[in-house]
Amino acid sequence: MPSEFDIIETYFAPLAGKEGVGLKDDAAHYCPSPSKKVVLSKDMLVESIHFLPDTNAEDLAWKALAVNISDLVAKGAKPKGYLLGLGLPAMPTIDWLKSFAHGLDCAQTVFKCQLFGGDTVRTNKDLTFSVTVIGEADVDAPLRSGAKAGDHIYVSGSLGGACYGLKSFRKEIAKNADLEQTYLRPQPRMDLISLISNYASASADISDGLVADIGHIVDASSVGAHLKAEDIPVNELINTPNLEEILTWGDDYEIVFTVDPSKEEEMLSYHDRHCSTPIHKIGLVKNDQGVTIVGKDETILSYSKSGFNHF
Ligand SMILES: Nc1ncnc2c1ncn2[C@@H]1O[C@H](COP(=O)(O)OP(=O)(O)O)[C@@H](O)[C@H]1O
Ligand SMILES: Cc1ncc(C[n+]2csc(CCOP(=O)(O)OP(=O)(O)O)c2C)c(N)n1
Ligand SMILES: [Mg+2]
Structure with a gap:
């Protein structure tokens, strides 16, 4: 039976960048590129809370990294590396370890980053991942607090796929099966990184649901969001979508961002030239508070919760 150290040496060291010092030292050593801003984020994934028990190891590796990369995208930062915390309820099989390492290898190739280090521990019950991502941006990251009255609100891609998956x-x-893939394999919008860093006045990913996450932006910016329900892009594979559920459930790794109207035309032209993920204008920032969703016939839609909350 392999030890903790055998796992690290055999399966994780081949994924490490030079910053990881062969995964043989106490810490990684990272030298940011000159004049870049370093951006850091962490998300955890816990069995039965974030993923179904018996999810295959390759899909788990992808999701653990992808949901983290999504936060870097939201801040207009390019991924560089990640630290992987792994909590294992028992020693996994060799097949599981191979498949997990292969999944990480594929994910880090697509997301253009390398393993810097991590920690491997035993847990009493649930399989747990804790990933810290390290990214770099050319300019200061767009904050949640940067939205201004008059800004237009955009969201990328489409919503609800993970919920219905x-x-x-x-x-x-x-x-x-396609919706199931959307749940298993979120696709962080790497192609939008430069657009966000060049044009967003505020941005966030919508992991907790669109209403909650645009809510975080407008609360931090002391303004209000007005969304037009019929302009919100719902995943077309969903047969009978429940809009309230889709806007408040979460696990969509799309980006909601605001843009100053004076930069909007240039942003859209940049999008046409450089980005493949569609973006949709869904509303307007106004000088009030909270999130207002306007349905057909100008009715105001009200929901019992705004998004995902662990407690
Ligand atoms: N246990 C914690 N310790 C320190 N900071 C935390 C902790 N949990 C969350 N945060 C911070 O709170 C902020 C909001 O976190 P969260 O709602 O999880 O953001 P996101 O949905 O983008 O992952 C982030 O700045 C995050 O770093
Ligand atoms: C098995 C399972 N049950 C329920 C969910 C729903 N769910 C769990 S966490 C979450 C929201 C995102 O997770 P969180 O830990 O809040 O990530 P963060 O917003 O911090 O990135 C959702 C919608 C799920 N993804 N999988
Ligand atoms: Mg988080």
Whole structure:
């Protein structure tokens, strides 16, 4: 049976960049590129809370890194490296370790980053991942607090795929393998990094749900968001979408951002030339408070919760 150190040497060291010092030292050593801003973020994934038990190791590796990369995208930062915390309830099989390392290798290739270090421990019950990502941006990251009245609100991609993917796994809807993939394999919007860093006045990813996360932006900016329900892009694979659920459930790794109207035309032209992920204008920032969602016939939609909350 391999030891903790065998796992690190055999499966993780080959994924390490030079910053990881072969994964044989006490800490990683990272020298940021000259004149870049370093951006750091962490997200954890816990069995049964963030993913279903028995999810295959390759998909877990992808999701653990992808959800973290999404936060760097939201801050207009390019990934450089990551630290991996792994909590294992028992020694995994060799097949699991190979598959997990392969998943990490694929993910870090797509996200253009390397393993800097981490920690491997035993947990009493649940498989747990804790990833810290390290990124670099050319300019100061767009903050949640940067939105101004008059800014236009955009969201990338489409919403609800992960929510309905999990419903498919749970047999609550007819099986849909594409929606299941959206849940298992979130696609952080790497192609939007430069657009966000050049044009967003504020931005966030919508891991907790669109209403909650645009809510975080407007609260931090002391303004209000007015969203037009029919302009919000819902995943087209969903047969009978429940809009309230889609806007408040979470696990969508799309980006919501605000843009000053004087920069909007240039932003859209930049988007046409450099980005492949679609973006949609969904509303306006106004000089009030909170998130107002306007439905058909100008009715105001009100929801019982704004988004995902662990407690
Ligand atoms: N346990 C913690 N210790 C320190 N900071 C935390 C902790 N949990 C969350 N934060 C910080 O709170 C802020 C909001 O976190 P969160 O809502 O998880 O953001 P996101 O949805 O973008 O991952 C971030 O700045 C994050 O670093
Ligand atoms: C098995 C399972 N049950 C429920 C969910 C729903 N869910 C769990 S965490 C989460 C939101 C995002 O997680 P969080 O830890 O809040 O990430 P952060 O916003 O900090 O990036 C959602 C929608 C899920 N993804 N998987
Ligand atoms: Mg978080």
